Amino acid sequence: MIYLKTDEEIELMRESNRILGMAYGEVAKAIAPGVTTAYISRIADEFVRSQGGIPSCLGYENYPAAFCVSVNEQLVHGIPNEETVLKDGDIVTIDGCVLYKGFQSDSAYTFPVGEISDEKMRLLRTTKECLYIGIEQAVTGHRLGDIGYAIQTHAEKAGFQVCREFVGHGIGREMHEDPEVCNYGRRGNGIVLKSGMTLAIEPMLLSGRRNMIIEDDGWTARSADRKPTAHYELSVCVRNGKADILSTFDYIQEVLKDRYI
Numbered sequence: 001m002i003y004l005k006t007d008e009e010i011e012l013m014r015e016s017n018r019i020l021g022m023a024y025g026e027v028a029k030a031i032a033p034g035v036t037t038a039y040i041s042r043i044a045d046e047f048v049r050s051q052g053g054i055p056s057c058l059g060y061e062n063y064p065a066a067f068c069v070s071v072n073e074q075l076v077h078g079i080p081n082e083e084t085v086l087k088d089g090d091i092v093t094i095d096g097c098v099l100y101k102g103f104q105s106d107s108a109y110t111f112p113v114g115e116i117s118d119e120k121m122r123l124l125r126t127t128k129e130c131l132y133i134g135i136e137q138a139v140t141g142h143r144l145g146d147i148g149y150a151i152q153t154h155a156e157k158a159g160f161q162v163c164r165e166f167v168g169h170g171i172g173r174e175m176h177e178d179p180e181v182c183n184y185g186r187r188g189n190g191i192v193l194k195s196g197m198t199l200a201i202e203p204m205l206l207s208g209r210r211n212m213i214i215e216d217d218g219w220t221a222r223s224a225d226r227k228p229t230a231h232y233e234l235s236v237c238v239r240n241g242k243a244d245i246l247s248t249f250d251y252i253q254e255v256l257k258d259r260y261i
């Protein structure tokens with residue numbers, strides 16, 4: 001069942017996403033060689049709570065932390081911990097949701113730590129391009145498959161693979177609503193997009209082979225070949241002509257300035 005949102009509901013979702021975006025701005029300030037993944041999650045957790053939001057990954061299907069923090073070959077659902085210390089050349093993804101005034105927001109961002117290799121930088125840039133290319137398709141009258149097709153085509157042209165095991169999704173009062181938003185697909189396939197649909201679009205790219213492994217903690221999903229992976233996500237509302245992006249990377253950009261990619 002797909003729930004179309006009213007304009008009032010969209011504004012509440014924007015508020016929820018703003019808190020999440022601001023939390024990621026705080027994270028951007030903190031990311032540096034020497035900090036732990038637990039610290040990254042704590043920064044976001046404390047900020048979200050200070051604004052009256054709830055980091056809603058905590059306890060979702062028993063996930064044990066406020067935010068997912070995934071390093072290098074870890075694609076999604078990394079569990080933040082005190083042992084994993086970021087080092088120069090790593091890439092680190094924060095992914096999480098906020099529940100605020102009854103509505104969920106969902107966004108993810110992969111950050112470089114210090115100086116990263118050209119190949120990692122190309123992976124980050126391509127993954128972020130895939131996100132905006134996917135969002136361009138999230139307009140009234142297009143089909144769901146147009147989003148996946150656009151993302152997959154751009155990723156594969158650059159020599160990267162899209163993850164098949166994890167997908168984007170509808171979002172609203174629930175973190176995961178219908179429909180599933182695959183990062184692969186065929187043009188013209190799938191349901192027709194309607195104004196008021198709210199989607200979390202989240203390309204997840206692998207720089208090596210596309211096989212995935214779940215680590216022994218039961219959550220952390222990493223590339224089988226341990227090649228780097230990246231993930232960017234924004235929540236959007238389908239509109240006529242142009243999607244309305246509800247999440248924001250603006251606070252990250254403000255912090256990173258000319259290091260923002």
Ligand code: MF3
Pocket residue numbers: 056057058060061063068077095096097106107200202233
């Ligand atoms: N933000 C993730 C998503 O994109 C979180 C879901 S997994 C969780 O759907 F267990 F951590 F909540």
Ligand code: CO
Pocket residue numbers: 106107168169200202233
């Ligand atoms: Co999501």
